[in-house]
Amino acid sequence: MFFYSIQERKNRDAQMRATINQKLVVSGERDKLKELLRTRLIECGWRDQLKQHCKEIVKQKGLEHVTVDDLVAEITPKGRALVPDQVKKELLQKIRKFLSEQQQS
Template sequence: MAEKDLDQIKAQIQDYLISSGNYEIINKQLKLQLYESGWFDQVTQLASKELQENGKEMTFEELFAFVRPKAEKFVPEQVKSDILEKIQDYLEDVVQ
């Protein structure tokens, strides 16, 4: 499957989730689980440390590029699986 096709499918899924109100539910659940897991604190500490070391020379884009891959790795596996399961549940209702 071409990348263009995948992007189109992703856009359709996101449109469905938004229009059905499920996107907001998933988003709230994700934020809550990330907060409860300490993810926000980890990312804040990482960004603060990087700014202290290189802050005067860093743009927001540079800080974001530095933090993003590490922040993604900090997301607990349980949070990832919970959110994916929730998305799959909503999409199964559509497919059936």
């Protein structure tokens, strides 16, 4: 049995993510997944919720005191938290299916 240090595991995971991402990009599947995600987020109202949250932040702080970077930093955690589990599951299932098909060919 092999035991990896935390850093070795992080490096291995990062390399695996990069390899998967490259396969997704080269095949064109990444763009399809991005479009599916965009569609699902609009359908579930995620985009509207985030837009409203942005308006509230600007209203609270004042337009003159908010930069795009500040806004992005503030809404990113909320945006991630608001993605419905079903959307996450659907994307993960599609990625797994893609990887399974890649292994078979």
